Amino acid sequence: MTDKLNDADRDMMIAPLIENGWRMSSDRDAIEKTFTFDNFVEAFGFMSKAAIWAEKMGHHPEWSNVYKTVEVTLTTHDVDGLSELDAKLAAKMDDLA
Numbered sequence: 001m002t003d004k005l006n007d008a009d010r011d012m013m014i015a016p017l018i019e020n021g022w023r024m025s026s027d028r029d030a031i032e033k034t035f036t037f038d039n040f041v042e043a044f045g046f047m048s049k050a051a052i053w054a055e056k057m058g059h060h061p062e063w064s065n066v067y068k069t070v071e072v073t074l075t076t077h078d079v080d081g082l083s084e085l086d087a088k089l090a091a092k093m094d095d096l097a
């Protein structure tokens, strides 16, 4: 099982994501990002591609979609907080968007 990130890991893996539009959740150990696309088809296309990666990784986002906006929250339920898997999935989502 993956471990919860320590402070040094957070500086290395989470800080760059924060620079790139991710934010810390205000109420739990999770990161969040709002992705905005040109239209619904682009938003849903992003979700389809991200879903395939998530399944491949065995690590799944909490997310919702309204028209061209996708709200994403990443955390690792197994450790009740952020793990390396969240950092990896966040970086992959940034690549796909």
Ligand SMILES: C[C@H](O)[C@H](O)[C@H]1CNC2=NC(N)=NC(=O)C2=N1
Binding pocket: 058, 059, 060, 061, 075, 076, 077, 078, 079
């Ligand atoms: C057995 C399976 O790999 C686990 O239940 C995975 C599935 N996807 C998951 N996704 C997330 N976000 N957190 C988890 O702890 C988690 N656990």
